[in-house]
Amino acid sequence: MDLLIVGSGLFGLTVAERAAAAGRRVTVIDRRDHIGGNAYSEAEPETGIEVHRYGAHLFHTSNATVWEYVNRFTEFTSYVHRVYTNHAGVVYPLPINLGTINQFFAAAYSPEQARRLIASQASEYDPKTAASLEERAIGLIGRPLYEAFIRDYTAKQWQTHPRELPAEVISRLPVRYTYDNRYFNDTWEGLPVDGYTAWMERMVDHPLIDVRLSTDFFDETQPWNKRAAIGQLPVVYTGAVDRYFDYEGGELSWRTLDFEQDVLSVGDHQGTSVMNYADASVPYTRVHEFKHFHPERADRYPTDRTVIAREYSRFASREDEPYYPVNTPDDRAKLLSYREMQRVEKDVHFGGRLGTYQYLDMHMAIASALNMWNNVLA
Ligand code: FDA
Numbered sequence: 001m002d003l004l005i006v007g008s009g010l011f012g013l014t015v016a017e018r019a020a021a022a023g024r025r026v027t028v029i030d031r032r033d034h035i036g037g038n039a040y041s042e043a044e045p046e047t048g049i050e051v052h053r054y055g056a057h058l059f060h061t062s063n064a065t066v067w068e069y070v071n072r073f074t075e076f077t078s079y080v081h082r083v084y085t086n087h088a089g090v091v092y093p094l095p096i097n098l099g100t101i102n103q104f105f106a107a108a109y110s111p112e113q114a115r116r117l118i119a120s121q122a123s124e125y126d127p128k129t130a131a132s133l134e135e136r137a138i139g140l141i142g143r144p145l146y147e148a149f150i151r152d153y154t155a156k157q158w159q160t161h162p163r164e165l166p167a168e169v170i171s172r173l174p175v176r177y178t179y180d181n182r183y184f185n186d187t188w189e190g191l192p193v194d195g196y197t198a199w200m201e202r203m204v205d206h207p208l209i210d211v212r213l214s215t216d217f218f219d220e221t222q223p224w225n226k227r228a229a230i231g232q233l234p235v236v237y238t239g240a241v242d243r244y245f246d247y248e249g250g251e252l253s254w255r256t257l258d259f260e261q262d263v264l265s266v267g268d269h270q271g272t273s274v275m276n277y278a279d280a281s282v283p284y285t286r287v288h289e290f291k292h293f294h295p296e297r298a299d300r301y302p303t304d305r306t307v308i309a310r311e312y313s314r315f316a317s318r319e320d321e322p323y324y325p326v327n328t329p330d331d332r333a334k335l336l337s338y339r340e341m342q343r344v345e346k347d348v349h350f351g352g353r354l355g356t357y358q359y360l361d362m363h364m365a366i367a368s369a370l371n372m373w374n375n376v377l378a
Contacts, residue, residue, distance in 0.1 A: 001025050001026070001027050001210075001233060002019070002024040002025045002026065002233065002234075003015075003016075003019050003024055003025070003026045003027075003233065003234050003235075003236065003377070004026075004027050004029070004224055004229050004233055004234070004235045004236070005026060005027070005028045005029070005235075005236045005238070006029055006030075006217045006235065006236065006237045006238060006239055007028075007029075007030060007037060007237070007238030007239055007352060007354070007355075008028050008029075008030040008032075008035040008036060008037060008200075008204075008211065008213075009036065009037020009038060009039065009238055009352055009353070009365065010036075010037060010039055010200070010352075010362050010365045010366055010369070011037075011238045011351050011352030011353070011355075011360075011365045011366075011368065011369045012028055012030075012037070012236060012238045012351075012352065012369075013028070013035065013036075013200055013203045013204060014069075014203070014365075014366050014369035014370060014373070015236050015351070015369050015372060015373050015377065016028050016203070016204055016209050017203045017204065017206070017209075018369075018370065018373040018374075018378070019208075019373065019377065020206040020208040020209045021206075022378060023208070024208065025208050025210075026208060026209050026210070027209075027210045027211075027212060027224060028204065028209065028210070028211045028212070029211075029212045029213075029215040029216075029217060029222075029224050030211075030212075030213055030214075030215065031214065031215060031216040031217070031239075032213065032214070033213050033214045034197070034213065035197070035200055035201065035204065035211060035213070036196060036197055036200045037054075037238075037352075038054040038055070038057070038321075038323075038353075039052075039054075039057050039196050039200065039362055040052075040053055040054065040196060040197060040200075041053065041057070041195050041196040041197055042197065043195075044261075044263065044290070044307045046263050046305070047263060047301070047302050047305050047306075047307055048300065048301065048302075049290050049291050049301055049302075049306070049307045050195050050290060050293070050294065051261070051290050051307055051309070052196070052288075052290070053259075054321065054323075055257055055259070055288075055311065055323070056273070056274060056288050056293070057196060057362065058079075058081045058183075058184070058189070058191065058293075059076065059189065059190060059191060059192070059362055059363070060081070060184040060186040060188065060189040060361070060363065061186055061187070061188050061363035062186045062187040062188070063363055063367055064187075065367070065370065066363045066366050066367050066370070067187075067188045069366065069370065070199075070363075070366065073199050073200075073202040073203050074192040074193060074194070074198065074199035074202065075192075075193045076188070076189075076190030076191060076192060076193065077190045077191045077192075077193055077294065077296055078190060079189070079190050079191045079293060079294070079295075080182055080189060081182070081183040081184055081189065081273070081274075082181055082182065082183055082272065082273075083095075083181075083183050083274045083275075083276060084272055084274075084275050084276070085149060085153075085275070085276035085277070085278045086275060086276065086277050086278065086279075086282075087148050087149060087278040087279060088148075088279065090103075091275070092104065092149070093181040094149075094181065094183070094276065095174050095175075095176060095181070095183065096141065096145060096149060096173070096174070096175045096176070097175070097176035097177075097178060097179060097180060097181050098111060098114055098176065098177055098178055098179050099179045099181060100145075100149075101114045101117075101118070101145070101175075102114070104144070104145065104148065105117070105144075111177035111178065112177075114177055115177055117142075118141060118142050118145070118175060120142075121141075121142025121143060121144060121145075122138065122139055122140060122141060122142045124138050124139065124142070124143060125138050125139035126139055127139035127140050127167075130167040131167065132162065132163050132164065132165060132166065132167055133154065133162040133163075133165035133166065133167055133169050133170055134146070134151070134161075134162040134163040134165075135163075135167065136167040136170060137150050137151075137154075137162065137170065137173060140170075140172065140173045140175075141173050141175055145175075148278060149278050150162070150173065152278060152279050152280040153276065153277075153278045153285060155280065156280070156283070156284075156285050156313060157255070157285060157313045158255070158313075159313075159314055159315060166328075191293055191294065212224065217229075217237070217239060218243070226244075230345070230346065230347075230348060231346050231347070233347070234347045234348075234349065234377065235347065235348045235349065236349045236351055236372070236377070237348055237349065237350050237351070237355055238350075238351050238352035238353075238354060238355045239354055239355065240252070240322060240354040240355075240357075241335075241338045241342075241350055241354065241355055241356070241357055242334070242338065244350075244355075245338060245341050248341070249334050249337040249338050249341065250330075250334045250337075251318065251334075252325070252331050252334055252335065252338075252357050253315065253316070253325075253326040253328065253330075253331055254315075254316040254320075254322035254323060254324060254325060254326060255313060255314065255315055255316060255323055255324040255326060256313075256314060256315070256316035256320040256321050256322060256323050257311055257312065257313055257314075257321075257323050258311070258312040258314070259309040259310070259311055259312075260284070260309065260310040260312070261307065261308070261309045262307070262308055262309075262310075263305055263306070263307050264305065264306050264307075264308060265304065265305055266304070266305070266306060267302075267303045267304055267305070267306065268289075268291075268306060269287075269289050269306050269308050270287060270289050270308075271292075272289070272292055273288060273289055273290070273292035273293050274286055274287070274288055274289075275287045275289075283312065284310040284311055284312050285311050285312065285313050286310075286311045287308055287309070287310050287311070288308060288309045288311065289306055289307070289308050290306075290307050290308075290309070291306055291307065322354060324359055325357050325358065325359055327357075331357070335357050338357075349372060349376060349377065351368060351369060351372055352365055352368075352369075353365060356368075
């Protein structure tokens with residue numbers, strides 16, 4: 001074996017695929033019982049509807065190298081992501097745009113009129129000197145829109161009122177002065193035609209790649225464990241960086257999500273793939289309805305049933321799935337100490353979301369893995 005890869009998320013799979021294509025013999029281990037990391041999806045058994053087990057995954061990129069690379073393994077549908085939000089029993093389009101503003105203020109403002117209105121409402125605080133997330137948000141979009149669309153939603157995400165959250169949590173709040181409610185601005189967007197798992201299985205379908213599932217790097221009863229591997233061969237590690245060092249520099253903080261999945265006996269529950277719930281009176285942040293990610297599968301999906309997942313957000317404990325880095329000043333100091341520790345680890349390459357303590361979209365994880373392969377490992 002020439003290379004051990006810990007973690008079969010898109011970072012690990014990209015390195016594995018490149019290494020095998022270059023003639024290296026690779027073993028990929030993952031402690032889960034499936035490949036794909038958080039991008040994994042599966043057919044819900046009762047309905048056959050593809051469900052994203054770790055939260056909705058929408059592929060989008062403006063990186064031509066990444067787009068060319070991913071198209072070697074899958075074609076993409078023409079799905080375009082749009083999100084709506086329910087506030088006080090009324091549904092509005094997101095991100096906040098001219099449609100949201102005109103609906104909220106029951107008006108027909110032109111772009112310039114809306115711009116002037118929001119600027120006058122935002123003059124309450126200067127976002128540059130804001131003392132909290134609340135002040136910064138009001139300084140960016142004004143109090144009425146903040147209170148309707150940001151305040152309670154953010155409080156649910158962080159289990160903390162925005163007036164108690166540091167201003168740095170947000171740098172900007174996009175407001176579009178057009179009716180464009182396309183969620184992503186990237187050149188390419190779509191979903192893998194036969195699902196995420198089929199895409200990722202094709203990446204490792206190579207005689208030089210050996211995949212071992214339900215195999216934890218820290219389990220010393222299995223042959224590819226940390227003690228046995230380090231110093232013996234190059235290792236690409238995409239698990240949590242603090243766990244690698246046995247939390248010696250302290251625990252990094254993460255937010256996690258809980259999903260409550262249901263099969264409903266209706267053909268269509270909400271008419272769209274993602275509906276946010278902006279108000280404190282609803283405990284979940286959003287509801288996903290998976291069949292809407294694939295309108296082109298209408299002839300294959302049931303017309304009398306649908307699968308939804310309500311999403312709840314909270315701080316993660318060590319046993320939970322780490323999803324989003326919290327990234328407090330304390331976390332950043334710990335991360336620096338882990339980066340120091342990494343320097344002395346012989347031939348261990350830390351990558352991916354967990355290995356670098358960074359939120360990475362899929363295209364970013366793939367780009368970063370291609371860089372690691374081209375510039376370090378190859
Ligand atoms: P990833 O977390 O996928 O994989 C790491 C793997 O390492 C896991 O399979 C884990 O089991 C394994 N591992 C960890 N410790 C181990 C150990 N000790 N031994 C063995 N294996 C171990 N992106 C995007 O482009 N569009 C989107 O819409 C979304 N949506 C989204 C929603 C949510 C809720 C999250 C959390 C993330 C997204 N993403 C996203 C981001 C996307 O999931 C991310 O880019 C990829 O997961 C990154 O791949 P990685 O390989 O870095 O990590």
